[in-house]
Amino acid sequence: MEHPISGAEWQVMRVLWAHPGSTSQFIIQALQDGFDWQPATVKTLLGRLRKKDYLRMEKVETKYHYWPLLAEEDHLRLQLQAILDNSCSTKNASLVVSFLEQGSYSQSDLQMLQQTIASRLKDAPETLICHCLPGQCTCGHHH
Structure with a gap:
């Protein structure tokens, strides 16, 4: 599920995390004060997020409603873990x-x-050991 999302997609997800089950019209209105986006832009972003499995869409009567498939806190934790996994532990x-x-x-x-x-x-080691491959970081443990 964890495909990277753009800054614009983040903004749409923030609306859905705050208001699950929103219509595209609600999302457009929620974002109109902060962004100069056309309705088609928001609908394109919704389509991208569906393809990336970040949300589901359901038709209720004549309108489509959108729900996030991942909780905001879970997504933030995964993003943080990705940063930690891709950086030298000595730089945490x-x-x-x-x-x-x-x-x-x-x-x-x-x-x-x-x-x-x-x-x-009380349980922390006195120093951390770098687990990066030689040439991946500048911590100095590979000299």
Whole structure:
């Protein structure tokens, strides 16, 4: 199921995650304030997402309704796992730092992160070993 999706397809999926069972007209209206897309563009994106198995379509009376086939949290976890799988494990911390610096978080979010770090700290190794193939990264473990 996990075929890469474009930024535009992400926007359509976000509407469907928030409003499962929406019609194309609802999706078009939901996106019209943020994007200058024609209705045909949204319908093309819906078609692409169906081909990639991200959503299903069902005709209800005279209108087509769309439902996501993958939960938003599951999709985000898969995207994050793909990033981690395709980068050097010695760079995980800098990825998390970048994520923290670029995102917005409430105090309770940061407290949760702090607690998660504290609980993982006691079992964490002192250093990480790179598992990349020689020539794939710049961590310096392959010299």
